[in-house]
Every structure is written in C-alpha cells, then in structure tokens.
Amino acid sequence: MSNFTILLSLQKIAGLLSLAGALIVVAVVVFLLISATKEEDKTTAKEKVYKLRGRYLWGIIVMAIVLLFISFKSLPYSHSKEKAAEEVTVVGYQWLWKMDKGVYNAKLEDFGGKNEIELPVNKSIKFIVTSTDVNHNFAIYNSAGVLVTQTQAMPQHKNILQYTFKEKGEYQILCLEYCGTAHDFMVGIIHIN
Amino acid sequence: MIQIDSTDIKKQKKLALTWAITFLILFPVLITLGLLMRLRQGEVTEAAPSEFFSYMTLHGLGMAGVLFSFAFAALWYLNSTRYVKLNVKFGWFLYIIIAIGVVGLLIGTLIGKFGPGWYMLYPLPFKGTFWPLWATKLSVISLIILGVGWLVGILHILYALAKEYGGITNLLGWQYLKKDNSNIREIPSMVLITTISLIPGVFALIIGAAMLIMYLLQSFEPSLAFDPLMMKNMVMFFGHTLVNITMYCAVGWVYALLPEFTHREWKVNKAVVYSWNATFFFILFAYLHHLYMDFVQPTSLQYLGQIISYSSAIPATGITMFGVIAQVYHAKMKWSIIPLMFLFGMAGWAIGGFAAVVDSTIALNSSLHNTLWVPAHFHTYMLMGVVLFILGFLYYLFSGNNKEEKDSFGNAGFWIFVLGSYGFLLMFYLGGLNSVPRRYSNYSGIEIDHVRETGVHLAQCAALFVGVLLIGLILMYLSLICRLVQQKATNKKND
Known part of the structure; x- marks a missing residue:
C-alpha cells in the first residue's frame, strides 16, 4: 500500500x-x-x-x-513504527497549539512551547499530543494542502503519533475537532529542513 | 393473526398524520439552518461564530432527533395497524413528551446559543463556552426528556410485540433456525426488523441517559470531572447507534410496503434471520470507528471497529439490497413515486454506505477523519436514504387508492430533489478529497490557499444545490397536500 x-x-x-x-x-x-x-x-x-x-x-x-x-x-499507531529520531510534545489549548522538543511531564499550564517548530526531513518524529482543556485534533497539512496525518488531542490522555516528513518545506497544523468559538483559527507551523 | 379494529386504525392514523405534519414542518426549517451554514462558509453572508455553531448544533441534533422520531412513529403506525395493538393514548403522550424536549432544545440553541455540536464532546459544554450555563442545563435536560420518551415508547412496542408473538426469541426469528421449523410461529419481516432495530436503541438510550446525567451533574457541580475517553465512547455509542437504527427502522417499512407494488411476498426465512441477527451485533459495535484517531483507545478495539464496519456491509447488501433486486427484477410493476423512492433510498444507502466503509478503513481515516468527507457520507445515507424512505412512507400514508397513480407533479419534484441533493453531496465529497475541514464557521483562518479557496467555492456551489433540492421538496409538498385533500374527500364520501 x-x-x-x-x-x-x-x-x-x-x-x-x-x-x-x-x-x-x-x-x-x-x-x-x-x-x-x-x-x-x-x-x-x-x-x-x-x-x-x-x-x-x-x-x-x-x-x-x-x-x-x-x-x-x-496503521498509524506508534507501536508499529521504528524508533523515533526526535520527540516533540504538542499541547492543544482553546485556541492555540504549543509545541516543543522533548518529553514534557510537568504541569501543562507551565508548558512553554510555541506554535512553530523546526524538524528534520526523513527522520521519524514522535509527537506526544495532549490537551489542557477540551478535545482538539492535531492535523498536519503539507505545502500542497493535503492532509497527511492526524491524531486527537484529548485532555488527561497522551496520543502518540509517529511520522516521517519526506519533503522539506512548511507544513501547516489545523485543528480538526470542533473545540469552541475560534476552532477554525487554531493553527501552527512545522518547518521541515 | 391479530385483528385490528377499524376505529383503532383511524385513531392510529390520526396520530401518524400529526407526526407526519410535524416532520414536514421541521424538516425544511432544519435544512434552512444547513443552508445558512453553507452560505456563511461560502462568504455569501456574515454570521458570528456563536450563531454558526448554535445553528450547527440545532441542525445536527434536530435532524438526528426528527428523523429518528419520525422513523419510530412510522414503525409505530405500521405495527399498530397490522401486527399488534398499541395504546394510542400512550402514543399521544409520547408525542407531547417529545414535543416538550424539542421546545427545550429550540430555546437552548436559538435563545441560549448552546453550541457544542450535536455530539457535544466532553468536556466542551463546560469549557470556554460562548453560551450561558443555563443553556447547557436546559439543553441537556431536554435531551434527557427526549431520550426517556423514546425509551418508554420503544419498550412499549417491544413488550406488545413479544406478548403477541410469543416472546423475544420469536421476535428475533430464532424459531426459523430450528431443525424442524414446519410448525413455528411465523413473524412478518417488519416485526423482525423492528425488534432488531429497537433493542440496540434501548442500550443506546440507557447509555445516552447515563452520559447526559453525568453532564447534568457537572453543570451543577463544576468540580466534577469524568474521563474524556470514556465519555467519547459513550457519546459515540449513543449517537452512532441512534442514527444507525434510524436507517434500519426505515428499511423495516420498505420490507413491508414494497411487496404491495411488486406483488411478490418478502417473507422471513433463515437467511433473513441470520442476516438481521448479525446486523444486531454489528449495530452495537460499529461505533468504534469514530475513535480511530484516539490512539490511546486499545488497538484491539480499533481492529474490531474496522472488522465490524466491513462486516456490516455484508448483510445490508447481500440480503436486504439483493432482496430489493429480487422484489423488483422482472416484476412487471409500475414505477409510481412510492417504489421509486424506496429504490432510490436503497441506492442512497448503498452509495453513502460504501463511502462510509471507505472511511472506516483506519489507513484511509487518517486522511479523511473530520474533513468534509464525514458529512458527505452520512448526509448521503440520511438525505438520499432515510429521507427518501420517509417521503415514500408519507406518500403511502397520504394516498388512498391512488398509490400507483401517475403523479407528474410529485415525480418532477422527486427528480429535482434527487438532482439537487446529489449536487449538494458532491460538494461535500470534493471538499473531503481536498482535505477541507468540517465544522469550520468560515475558512478565512486557514493559511493554505488551496484548502481555503476550495472550501469557499464548494460551499457556494453547495448552497445553490440546496436551493434546487428545496424547489423539488416544495413540489413534492404540493403533491402530498393534493393527495391528502383527495383522501379526506374520499373518506368523507364513504362515511
């Protein structure tokens, strides 16, 4: 396939x-x-x-x-994938995304990530995705506007999404789970170098 | 075979006509909310996000509720006038209970702006809301009232049928599976399907009620917190099952009414029993495909979701749809509007069902989940499946001896409605294929030009097609009114 x-x-x-x-x-x-x-x-x-x-x-x-x-x-589930070269914590808030490299286990309210991140091409990236408030959906679009992968960001739970970006460029993040008033403005960017 | 008194039939018909008129009023109102949403997405009109999302919530809850309520009412009418005695006073009581629930919901959404979407994913109704807490409380209480109304109504039908046909196992058709089934209590196919559809409804409504009570408790005691994954499983089980059985209830009356036009019996046999008992099992577990993108859900349940979703297509197509083919093929029948609607309803179910099976493939769901592909497939089997079955039933209910008569007005309306509907649906499918997200009040926040522009243009085209389908619907309404007036006049003459 x-x-x-x-x-x-x-x-x-x-x-x-x-x-x-x-x-x-x-x-x-x-x-x-x-x-x-x-x-x-x-x-x-x-x-x-x-x-x-x-x-x-x-x-x-x-x-x-x-x-x-x-x-x-x-299947998109992480256990079927190879070892990750990079780990990224992703937290959804009403209504913004924050991302930072590494595994973050402290209080989510203190998480200091940004809605932009730089990541390497052709390396397996492990996204650890969660939310502080309501359900969101961490969806990654390539530069051509094609939805390439996604996972839910659910409060109290961590979803592990592993993905390898095959092309350099700018990937946009949208929220694909309705999360309130500004759901359609909840965006982020991943720069693949 | 039970004999139903003609006075009882008249009373039940009055109740059914009241349901029918209520449906015919609410249905275009709810379509209009959908039209307003597509116009906003197409940047033709302006609306605040709060307005859009409360419309979206009412459109979703309203359509799911109205279609299920009417499917339930149609089954009530057909069962009570053919196979079993049902208490008509209790039927009116249920109508009032459901009407109270609907009024509460209208106030909650239109005045209170309650807007968490139709499956109001926990804990959204309690965090960052643009609506007041009273709107949440009122809407949740209204939904509980609706659920209780449906639940007691379902239990009444099931109890009466079980009493009439010798127990629940007979209703499930298990007597047909015995080695010697020459001397068994036969059941009409619609009774079997009523049972198979309504028992999962009991489970869904109990789980739904438990979930809504948890919502209600939290609305009074904000410090309470429940596990969002468990709540999502509960809401999807409740919502998916309710929508799923709406379709199966409608299929039930196709089994009962289509033979009147083909003049071929459509009886229960072993294959039909196996098929519908398997469907019973599939209805209960198919909801799992809604949680594929929740990677914390046990992977075994994700596998099960896909296996069940694929399996559910086997009895639906292999037995029911082939059953329709066996009914119609070389039957020398007239394609009057009622069988035409049933045939096209089956086609809509098949087309939407196929797109749903595609989406239920985990590998493809990664690229389709929560894009416009999702409303594409469920609108297909609701609008071009359930709604056509309902309109076919309404034509049956509103007609006297003119069921097979040519109806140019109605036929014109039907073809325009089908054309407009498929045009409207195609815009959803194209949106899904172009990764346009669902449930966006507008696309201006998307920084990907292709997705944003595609979303806007498709929404504009969809709004035009809604206009076309509404023209078709108006023509069919006029034709239905003519039939009802004609029927009343004939009845008066006979009296």
Whole structure:
C-alpha cells in the first residue's frame, strides 16, 4: 500500500474507490428501472437473483478479508513504527497549539512551547499530543494542502503519533475537532529542513 | 393473526398524520439552518461564530432527533395497524413528551446559543463556552426528556410485540433456525426488523441517559470531572447507534410496503434471520470507528471497529439490497413515486454506505477523519436514504387508492430533489478529497490557499444545490397536500 500511495494520495484512493462503488449502484438502479417493467415468473426471477447473490456473497467476503489484511499493514499507531529520531510534545489549548522538543511531564499550564517548530526531513518524529482543556485534533497539512496525518488531542490522555516528513518545506497544523468559538483559527507551523 | 379494529386504525392514523405534519414542518426549517451554514462558509453572508455553531448544533441534533422520531412513529403506525395493538393514548403522550424536549432544545440553541455540536464532546459544554450555563442545563435536560420518551415508547412496542408473538426469541426469528421449523410461529419481516432495530436503541438510550446525567451533574457541580475517553465512547455509542437504527427502522417499512407494488411476498426465512441477527451485533459495535484517531483507545478495539464496519456491509447488501433486486427484477410493476423512492433510498444507502466503509478503513481515516468527507457520507445515507424512505412512507400514508397513480407533479419534484441533493453531496465529497475541514464557521483562518479557496467555492456551489433540492421538496409538498385533500374527500364520501 505504501508504494501505491506514492503514486496516489490516500484521498485519491478513497475518491476512486467511492466513485467506482457509486457507479456500480447507478448501473444496478438503471438496470432495475428498465427490467422491472418486464414480466417473468416470480420463482424463476428469484432463482436468478439468488444465484447471483450466492456469488456476490462469496466475492464480498473474500474481498473484505483481503482488504482487511492489506489495510492493517498501514496503521498509524506508534507501536508499529521504528524508533523515533526526535520527540516533540504538542499541547492543544482553546485556541492555540504549543509545541516543543522533548518529553514534557510537568504541569501543562507551565508548558512553554510555541506554535512553530523546526524538524528534520526523513527522520521519524514522535509527537506526544495532549490537551489542557477540551478535545482538539492535531492535523498536519503539507505545502500542497493535503492532509497527511492526524491524531486527537484529548485532555488527561497522551496520543502518540509517529511520522516521517519526506519533503522539506512548511507544513501547516489545523485543528480538526470542533473545540469552541475560534476552532477554525487554531493553527501552527512545522518547518521541515 | 391479530385483528385490528377499524376505529383503532383511524385513531392510529390520526396520530401518524400529526407526526407526519410535524416532520414536514421541521424538516425544511432544519435544512434552512444547513443552508445558512453553507452560505456563511461560502462568504455569501456574515454570521458570528456563536450563531454558526448554535445553528450547527440545532441542525445536527434536530435532524438526528426528527428523523429518528419520525422513523419510530412510522414503525409505530405500521405495527399498530397490522401486527399488534398499541395504546394510542400512550402514543399521544409520547408525542407531547417529545414535543416538550424539542421546545427545550429550540430555546437552548436559538435563545441560549448552546453550541457544542450535536455530539457535544466532553468536556466542551463546560469549557470556554460562548453560551450561558443555563443553556447547557436546559439543553441537556431536554435531551434527557427526549431520550426517556423514546425509551418508554420503544419498550412499549417491544413488550406488545413479544406478548403477541410469543416472546423475544420469536421476535428475533430464532424459531426459523430450528431443525424442524414446519410448525413455528411465523413473524412478518417488519416485526423482525423492528425488534432488531429497537433493542440496540434501548442500550443506546440507557447509555445516552447515563452520559447526559453525568453532564447534568457537572453543570451543577463544576468540580466534577469524568474521563474524556470514556465519555467519547459513550457519546459515540449513543449517537452512532441512534442514527444507525434510524436507517434500519426505515428499511423495516420498505420490507413491508414494497411487496404491495411488486406483488411478490418478502417473507422471513433463515437467511433473513441470520442476516438481521448479525446486523444486531454489528449495530452495537460499529461505533468504534469514530475513535480511530484516539490512539490511546486499545488497538484491539480499533481492529474490531474496522472488522465490524466491513462486516456490516455484508448483510445490508447481500440480503436486504439483493432482496430489493429480487422484489423488483422482472416484476412487471409500475414505477409510481412510492417504489421509486424506496429504490432510490436503497441506492442512497448503498452509495453513502460504501463511502462510509471507505472511511472506516483506519489507513484511509487518517486522511479523511473530520474533513468534509464525514458529512458527505452520512448526509448521503440520511438525505438520499432515510429521507427518501420517509417521503415514500408519507406518500403511502397520504394516498388512498391512488398509490400507483401517475403523479407528474410529485415525480418532477422527486427528480429535482434527487438532482439537487446529489449536487449538494458532491460538494461535500470534493471538499473531503481536498482535505477541507468540517465544522469550520468560515475558512478565512486557514493559511493554505488551496484548502481555503476550495472550501469557499464548494460551499457556494453547495448552497445553490440546496436551493434546487428545496424547489423539488416544495413540489413534492404540493403533491402530498393534493393527495391528502383527495383522501379526506374520499373518506368523507364513504362515511
């Protein structure tokens, strides 16, 4: 899957899959709109449909198992990743982000990070993400405006997000969990050098 | 087979018509709130964030509540006029209880500006709020009233059905799984689906009530604090299950009504029982996919969320949707507006469901979670699924012997409504694919030009499409009114 995503962003994969699904549904609806006006003995008609259903059920079960197997290889959870080269603590506040290098275990109210940080390219970065007040979502966008990864920032809990920036440049941080009045102005920047 | 008295049927119909008219009034009002939100995001109008977010909260809570209430009312009507005696006075009592809850919620959101979003993620209603504490208290109490109303209503239906059909295991269709099932108590398919949909509703409402009581306690005693992860599990279980069973309740009446147009029976058999019992299990655990981005949630539950989400597509498509195909294929039927709405409702459920399964893939969720992809898929199966099923039912309820008659006005409205709705939905999907965040009152704070500009342009187009779907809806309303007047006139003549 990871090689495939070099050619196609995850958003495009999702879009293509959903488009294919929608087109199949449209084709079935058009077929039914036309075929329903003809008459066939109901037992024969049902037999035909149920024969097709048997094949469909086997097909969808096999497909679901294969897709589960493939997609479980690309989970975002930290335990499946390599050792981090850098650790960064991220704290969400209503309504700003603060980031600083290192692991911070003291009182969050005293955390002195900033909403901008510089990090190295091609190194695995471990973000330790939490919040002081309500739920936020730490979402990283690349310079082309593509959402590349995210995790929730939840009070009383620490979410560990490990990510390797493959390209230099400016990455924007947005909040993707509604957190109150200025939710849509809660931004930050990661400079990758 | 139980005989329902014609006087009881009339009384139940009066109740159903009251529900129907309430739905027909509230539905466009709630759409208008959505339109105002898209206009604000499209920078066509101006609104303070507090106004936007209180509209957003009312739109979400209102739509989820109105659609579930009406789905419940439709099931009540169909069960009480065909399969079981339900207390009509109790039905009116529930209507009043739910109306009180709705009024409380309207005051809380429109006057009090209560605005934490429809799933009001803990502890948001208590921190950094732009609304007063009384609005939180009133809204939470109103939601508890609504929940209690739904819960006792569900228990009444389940109790009456269990009494009529010989116990809860019969309602679940387990008698069909016996080796010798030649002499069993048969159940109508709608009774099976009513049971499968409403029992998870009982669990969801109990958990929801417990959660809301915790909110209420904190609103009176601010020093209290609960674990946000546990609260998120509770709210997602409650919210997801309620929305999920709204769809299944609607599917229940499609099983009952579509055969009247195809003239083919749609009976319960082993495959249907296995399928719906599996669905019962899936309904209870599918909510886990809402917590993929909470990495502290045990990873085993994340795996379970994806497995269950994928699995739920198997009975839905393999049994129910193939069931529709078996009903319709070469049935020599007329495509009058009611079966047309049921067929398109199934299509909307399938299209939205497919996009939901895509989003329920953890690897893809990292790039789609809380972007406009989320409202894209749930609006698809609510607007082009549940709403079409409801409109189909309303046409059925408002019609006399003219159910299969040609209705040019209604048909024109239907096609315009479908066109406008899919246009509106496409803007959400494109927004998701372009990483545009959901739940932004405006996009001016985003410093990424592509995301900001895309968000604004798509919102403008979406608002135009809402205008189109509203035109379709108005035409259908006029056609519905004509049918109701015609039905009243016929009834008067017969009396």
